[in-house]
Amino acid sequence: GRNPDEVKRRxxxxxxxxxxxxxxxxxxxxxxxxxxxxxxxRQYQRDTESQHEE
Known part of the structure; x- marks a missing residue:
């Protein structure tokens, strides 16, 4: 197995x-x-609409 601390860091x-x-x-x-x-x-649509307003 892998070192859990390394996995979390990555x-x-x-x-x-x-x-x-x-x-x-x-x-x-x-x-x-x-x-x-x-x-x-619906959230995606609101997010993309607000990005176009900027």
């Missing part, structure tokens, strides 16, 4: 870099808000 670095670059993956548990697909789609 995962945190991955999450931090994705956040810094504005990357959001729907398959990544860190992005799971606990909603259903319809709720997630």
């Amino acid at each position: 995962r945190k670095a991955e999450i931090d870099e994705n956040s810094r670059l504005g990357l959001v993956f729907d398959t990544d548990p860190v992005n799971d808000k606990g909603g259903n697909s319809a709720g997630t789609e």
Whole structure:
């Protein structure tokens, strides 16, 4: 097996870099808000609309 501390360190670095670059993956548990697909789609639409307003 792998060293758990190393796995956690690398995962945190991955999450931090994705956040810094504005990357959001729907398959990544860190992005799971606990909603259903319809709720997630509505949130995505609001997020993309607000990005176009900037």
